[in-house]
Amino acid sequence: MCGIFAYIGKNNRAGDIAFNGLRRLEYRGYDSWGIAVLTKKGLVIKKKRGKISEAAPVLPASNTSVAHTRWATHGKVSDKNAHPLFSSQKDFCLVHNGIVENFAELKKNLVKTYKFSTQTDTEVIVKLIEEEQKKKQPSSEAIRKAFIKLQGRNTIIVLCNNGDLFAVRNGSPLVIGFNLKTKELFFSSDALSFAQLATQMHVVRNGQMASYFQQSGTLEFYDLVTKAKIPLAWEKMDFVSAEVSHQGFGHYMIKEINESPWVIRQLLKTKRSDFYKLTRQIRLAKNVYTIGAGTAGVAAAQIGFYLRKYAHRNTISLVAADADEYLPLMTKRDLVICPSQSGETADLLEFLEKAKKTGIKIVSLVNMPGSTLTRISNFRFMNQAGPEIAVMSTKVFTSQIAWGYLLAKTVQKQFFQGKKNLRKTADLLEKMLQDKRWLRKIKRIADLLSLKKSIFLLGKSENLQIVKEGMIKMIEGSYIHAQAIPAGDLKHYAITLMEKNTPVVCVIPANYLQSDVLNSVNEIKTRGALVIAITPVKHEAFDEYIKLPVVEETTAILNVLPLQLLAYYLALSLGHNVDKPRNIAKSVTVK
Numbered sequence: 001m002c003g004i005f006a007y008i009g010k011n012n013r014a015g016d017i018a019f020n021g022l023r024r025l026e027y028r029g030y031d032s033w034g035i036a037v038l039t040k041k042g043l044v045i046k047k048k049r050g051k052i053s054e055a056a057p058v059l060p061a062s063n064t065s066v067a068h069t070r071w072a073t074h075g076k077v078s079d080k081n082a083h084p085l086f087s088s089q090k091d092f093c094l095v096h097n098g099i100v101e102n103f104a105e106l107k108k109n110l111v112k113t114y115k116f117s118t119q120t121d122t123e124v125i126v127k128l129i130e131e132e133q134k135k136k137q138p139s140s141e142a143i144r145k146a147f148i149k150l151q152g153r154n155t156i157i158v159l160c161n162n163g164d165l166f167a168v169r170n171g172s173p174l175v176i177g178f179n180l181k182t183k184e185l186f187f188s189s190d191a192l193s194f195a196q197l198a199t200q201m202h203v204v205r206n207g208q209m210a211s212y213f214q215q216s217g218t219l220e221f222y223d224l225v226t227k228a229k230i231p232l233a234w235e236k237m238d239f240v241s242a243e244v245s246h247q248g249f250g251h252y253m254i255k256e257i258n259e260s261p262w263v264i265r266q267l268l269k270t271k272r273s274d275f276y277k278l279t280r281q282i283r284l285a286k287n288v289y290t291i292g293a294g295t296a297g298v299a300a301a302q303i304g305f306y307l308r309k310y311a312h313r314n315t316i317s318l319v320a321a322d323a324d325e326y327l328p329l330m331t332k333r334d335l336v337i338c339p340s341q342s343g344e345t346a347d348l349l350e351f352l353e354k355a356k357k358t359g360i361k362i363v364s365l366v367n368m369p370g371s372t373l374t375r376i377s378n379f380r381f382m383n384q385a386g387p388e389i390a391v392m393s394t395k396v397f398t399s400q401i402a403w404g405y406l407l408a409k410t411v412q413k414q415f416f417q418g419k420k421n422l423r424k425t426a427d428l429l430e431k432m433l434q435d436k437r438w439l440r441k442i443k444r445i446a447d448l449l450s451l452k453k454s455i456f457l458l459g460k461s462e463n464l465q466i467v468k469e470g471m472i473k474m475i476e477g478s479y480i481h482a483q484a485i486p487a488g489d490l491k492h493y494a495i496t497l498m499e500k501n502t503p504v505v506c507v508i509p510a511n512y513l514q515s516d517v518l519n520s521v522n523e524i525k526t527r528g529a530l531v532i533a534i535t536p537v538k539h540e541a542f543d544e545y546i547k548l549p550v551v552e553e554t555t556a557i558l559n560v561l562p563l564q565l566l567a568y569y570l571a572l573s574l575g576h577n578v579d580k581p582r583n584i585a586k587s588v589t590v591k
């Protein structure tokens with residue numbers, strides 16, 4: 001995936017606006033960046049390997065720009081492979097988000113006529129457009145016809161040297177922004193990138209194309225195949241907060257971890273009636289599924305846990321990239337609950353496109369306004385957690401599982417008790433985050449872990465998904481191998497890996513004396529492992545002890561905090577880029 005951006009305005013600010021837009025889109029990929037501006041002498045492109053946040057491009061004055069931040073799929077990370085890509089005549093340039101799945105096949109024909117100068121699949125689109133241009137048709141038609149030949153989830157923006165701009169979506173996200181007062185136009189992968197500049201937005205759907213003609217200043221919008229005109233459906237920009245800054249924290253990740261109590265308090269604004277239709281549907285449903293990708297997949301599994309535990313629903317939790325086998329089992333009497341920060345994750349959307357045909361009802365919990373997932377859902381919920389910028393998701397995960405808990409308590413007819421428990425949880429999280437000694441201890445333990453080759457995590461019941469999330473965070477933050485194991489299952493295989501000083505992070509409930517997590521702790525201790533316990537009560541078997549307060553039903557929501565902090569301090573200790581771990585991106589809009 002990548003981030004794409006375009007701007008049409010005035011006052012010669014196009015370069016700066018594209019630069020700032022790209023900085024906000026950087027979470028989508030940060031291998032390289034590129035900005036093209038239109039000048040009197042034609043299109044000027046600056047592009048480079050590396051992060052936009054570390055660049056200070058000097059661009060000529062311009063009112064029109066197009067920009068890209070890349071997460072490489074085809075073609076190594078290099079200045080050359082960075083977007084925008086010029087056409088052979090430099091009469092247009094193009095940015096692309098997606099994968100052209102049939103690029104090898106298309107290229108086979110095109111190489112007979114054209115010389116390729118990059119290794120990207122994107123260059124195939126450029127050459128296809130050039131091929132169509134030969135047929136002496138308007139640029140909009142050349143682009144439309146070329147785009148139709150692409151397979152896969154792709155979105156492009158093309159800027160021509162006469163100032164006309166074309167954007168086509170089929171898969172990867174595309175939002176158009178407009179400022180009613182200044183008449184500035186924005187095209188972007190997300191609305192957050194222009195949230196403070198536009199007054200309204202329009203979410204482009206798959207199979208749609210927008211054409212802006214500079215001379216007339218008109219924006220046309222139509223169906224890609226039938227060419228039927230579509231009216232723009234402007235929506236008000238609806239952001240809890242569009243502010244994107246560290247606010248003095250140094251890193252987005254730690255700022256966002258510190259917002260955990262706030263995101264739970266945001267959820268406390270929920271009224272029982274907001275859940276009315278959904279709880280009814282959950283009670284009526286034959287099967288309830290929860291599904292997500294990456295961290296959101298773990299959140300989905302934890303929501304599943306709460307629905308089994310408190311709502312007594314036999315919930316099945318799936319990972320989006322590997323759920324197809326359930327498709328033949330799904331019916332219109334079923335319900336699928338989908339947490340997703342962005343609402344644009346390709347694995348999830350592709351699965352849901354297929355699942356929707358079974359008539360299954362889709363419930364979404366999304367943090368980013370204007371997403372595809374929200375639009376295709378029968379029941380829509382927003383996290384209201386504010387922008388999450390760090391690639392390692394923290395506050396949104398906390399918000400997602402807290403929402404799942406409250407939902408399950410509502411089905412159990414204990415909405416107000418659920419809220420009360422969450423209010424207490426938010427207060428406790430706040431106290432933990434203010435406890436300097438506690439934080440110093442976690443930092444010291446992270447320093448210790450940073451020297452290890454492998455980290456194990458043990459959990460059970462409500463903490464099993466939580467240690468899985470801890471595993472994901474530690475892998476992302478440290479690049480050290482980590483593995484989460486159900487505590488009781490350890491003796492069946494992973495115990496063979498336990499030797500002197502093998503680090504094992506154990507998340508243990510308050511009543512651990514009755515818990516077989518303690519049996520596992522004793523078994524690994526006997527083999528010399530270094531036991532790091534996250535639990536309310538101390539025990540002689542622990543080498544390191546991270547104290548947690550006692551709560552009844554929301555321990556999992558508390559327990560994830562020290563794990564997120566361990567990952568943060570690990571990244572710091574190892575000198576990694578905390579907010580942008582290598583090779584991954586926050587929003588994965590390709591398969």
Ligand code: G6P
Binds near residue numbers: 343345393586
């Ligand atoms: C990527 C991110 C994860 C995220 C997942 C799903 O893998 O690195 O943090 O959980 O995508 O994204 P979504 O936007 O659907 O939550």
